[in-house]
Amino acid sequence: xxxxxxxxxxxxxxxxxxxxxxxxxxxxxxxxxxxxxxxxxxxxxxxxxxxxxxxxxxxxxxxxxxxxxxxxxxxxxxxxxxxxxxxxxxxxxxxxxxxxxxxxxxxxxxxxxxxxxxxxxxxxxxxxxxxxxxxxxxxxxxxxxxxxxxxxxxxxxxxxxxxxxxxxxxxxxxxxxxxxxxx
Amino acid sequence: xxxxxxxxxxxxxxxxxxxxxxxxxxxxxxxxxxxxxxxxxxxxxxxxxxxxxxxxxxxxxxxxxxxxxxxxxxxxxxxxxxxxxxxxxxxxxxxxxxxxxxxxxxxxxxxxxxxxxxxxxxxxxxxxxxxxxxxxxxxxxxxxxxxxxxxxxxxxxxxxxxxxxxxxxxxxxxxxxxxxxxx
DNA sequence: AAGTTTGTTAAAAATTTATTTAACGTTACG
DNA sequence: CGTAACGTTAAATAAATTTTTAACAAACTT
Numbered sequence: 535x536x537x538x539x540x541x542x543x544x545x546x547x548x549x550x551x552x553x554x555x556x557x558x559x560x561x562x563x564x565x566x567x568x569x570x571x572x573x574x575x576x577x578x579x580x581x582x583x584x585x586x587x588x589x590x591x592x593x594x595x596x597x598x599x600x601x602x603x604x605x606x607x608x609x610x611x612x613x614x615x616x617x618x619x620x621x622x623x624x625x626x627x628x629x630x631x632x633x634x635x636x637x638x639x640x641x642x643x644x645x646x647x648x649x650x651x652x653x654x655x656x657x658x659x660x661x662x663x664x665x666x667x668x669x670x671x672x673x674x675x676x677x678x679x680x681x682x683x684x685x686x687x688x689x690x691x692x693x694x695x696x697x698x699x700x701x702x703x704x705x706x707x708x709x710x711x712x713x714x715x716x717x
Numbered sequence: 718x719x720x721x722x723x724x725x726x727x728x729x730x731x732x733x734x735x736x737x738x739x740x741x742x743x744x745x746x747x748x749x750x751x752x753x754x755x756x757x758x759x760x761x762x763x764x765x766x767x768x769x770x771x772x773x774x775x776x777x778x779x780x781x782x783x784x785x786x787x788x789x790x791x792x793x794x795x796x797x798x799x800x801x802x803x804x805x806x807x808x809x810x811x812x813x814x815x816x817x818x819x820x821x822x823x824x825x826x827x828x829x830x831x832x833x834x835x836x837x838x839x840x841x842x843x844x845x846x847x848x849x850x851x852x853x854x855x856x857x858x859x860x861x862x863x864x865x866x867x868x869x870x871x872x873x874x875x876x877x878x879x880x881x882x883x884x885x886x887x888x889x890x891x892x893x894x895x896x897x898x899x900x
Numbered sequence: 901a902a903g904t905t906t907g908t909t910a911a912a913a914a915t916t917t918a919t920t921t922a923a924c925g926t927t928a929c930g
Numbered sequence: 931c932g933t934a935a936c937g938t939t940a941a942a943t944a945a946a947t948t949t950t951t952a953a954c955a956a957a958c959t960t
Contacts, residue, residue, distance in 0.1 A: 538852040546861055549843035553868065556836035560829040563748060567948060579864065585907070595950050600908060621906065621958065629867070631874035646743040653739035660732035669721040678729055681762065684812070685736065690896055691814035697898040710893040713873055715880040750918060768937070778920050783938060804928065804936065 550579050564638060566609075569594060570602035574611055577627035582615060584622040610637040632713070640699045647692045647699075654685045654692075661685075733762050747821060749792075752777060753785035757794055760810035765798060767805040793820040815896070823882045830875045830882075837868045837875075844868075 554575040561571035569592070576591055577583055583591070588599040603625055606612035611634050617624040628634055664670055664678040701707040737758040744754035752775070759774055760766055766774070771782040786808055789795035794817050800807045811817055847853055847861040884890040 536852075538850075539854055539857060542847050542850060542853050542857045542861075545843055545847050546857070546864060549840040549847075549861075550864065552836045552840045552843075553833070556833045560832055563825060563829070565746060569949075579867075596906090597908075597951085598949055601949090604908095623907080631871060632877070635874070635878075642746055646746070649743055650736070650739045653735045657732040657735045660728055660735075664725050664728050664732075667721075667725060669719075670725050671722055674722060674725045674729070678725075678732075681729060681733065684762075688814060691818070693898055694815070694894065694896055695818075697894050701894055707893075710890075711877065711880050711884055713877055715876055752919075779936090780921085780938070781919055784919090787938095806937080 554579070564609075566605055567602065569598050570605050573599065573602045574606055574627060577612065577625070578629060580627070582617075582624045582626045584620075584624050586622065609641065610634070636702050640703055643695050643699050647695050651689070651692055654689065658682055658685055737762070747792075749788055750785065752781050753788050756782065756785045757789055757810060760795065760808070761812060763810070765800075765807045765809045767803075767807050769805065792824065793817070819885050823886055826878050826882050830878050834872070834875055837872065841865055841868055 554572070557575035557578065558568070558571040561574060562568065564571075566574075572592055573588060576588075585596055585599050585603070588594075588603070589596050592599070603612055606627075607614070611628050612625050613628065615624050615626050661678045661682045665675050665682070670678075698707075701710075737755070740758035740761065741751070741754045744757060745751065747754075749757075755775055756771060759771075768779055768782050768786070771777075771786070772779050775782070786795055789810075790797070790808075794811050795808050796811065798807050798809050844861045844865045848858050848865070853861070881890075884893075
């Protein structure tokens with residue numbers, strides 16, 4: 535292999551590394567470990583990878599790759615593929631960022647809505663009991679009512695988030711914000 | 718104060734605590750510390766608070782409250798207010814979740830777009846150099862081109878995120894997904 | 901069926917992050 | 931002015947998370 539071919543190859547790798555670094559850095563915000571972030575960013579430029587290739591490429595332990603790959607599978611950023619002949623499992627990265635966006639945020643937002651709505655429903659029941667309680671002073675009733683109303687008001691937001699999730703999942707959002715807006 | 722009044726007061730606090738717990742738990746996903754998450758959730762039910770009140774209410778140190786409040790101010794979930802007479806600073810929680818959503822995600826997404834787009838531009842320049850290099854083998858050129866195209870394709874996504882941010886910031890998104898959808 | 905290869909689980913070590921204690925600067929008030 | 935109140939910064943401690951080493955289980959090969 536010639537000198538300049540080797541130099542070009544290195545140039546390409548450097549170019550990839552710049553993007554790998556950026557993806558990896560922003561993925562921290564998505565609640566994955568540095569290992570998982572690095573792994574996904576690396577896989578983004580590969581056709582497919584086995585656990586051993588990951589370990590070699592990132593210079594990390596196999597269990598670390600195993601848990602990272604599982605985490606990435608949970609948020610559907612990596613999928614397992616069947617490879618005839620080899621006993622090793624092979625994995626491919628989801629390269630469509632729109633899909634990753636959808637899966638990650640919808641999962642996250644639904645969890646948020648569910649948890650908070652459940653708490654709000656329970657709290658509102660308690661507050662109604664206080665309001666209905668004949669032995670409550672007007673002051674107490676007023677406070678309970680105010681709290682109840684604040685919670686009721688906040689439901690508007692959670693319903694909206696739910697609608698947003700529906701719109702993203704169904705793809706309807708792209709009717710409003712098209713994929714080729716300013717291109 | 719009568720027995721039952723006291724019991725009612727406790728009931729109200731319990732109701733609030735349920736919601737505080739839920740908000741606090743989901744806020745972890747927003748990249749804030751447990752202290753900051755707890756603080757915001759607590760402030761959500763208060764008119765205003767001073768640092769000392771926060772410390773007392775959460776049973777934590779003053780510097781912890783100080784840094785938490787600053788972090789919350791960064792994502793505009795808490796604002797400082799002027800209180801005549803008192804030397805103590807007073808803070809109020811942003812109670813409009815729509816605003817918090819907007820500020821937090823738009824900030825986050827813009828950072829992601831900026832970082833990744835910068836890396837992509839740099840990488841694409843490098844790749845063009847390799848492609849234009851007359852000493853590159855066809856194989857190398859093909860690899861560089863494929864990588865270039867993959868990056869070019871991904872820009873569609875970042876442009877879309879940018880448009881989404883614009884739509885949320887301007888409030889146009891509410892024309893498509895109204896605030897009172899299923900109410 | 902014994903021995904490898906592959907992947908996962910469990911416990912330990914290392915790193916990072918969050919929180920506190922202590923010291924410092926600043927500003928208001930006597 | 932000096933003293934006290936308030937908030938922040940810096941260093942140290944504590945806690946949580948991430949990663950690794952080591953042991954284990956499953957499945958293929960011979």
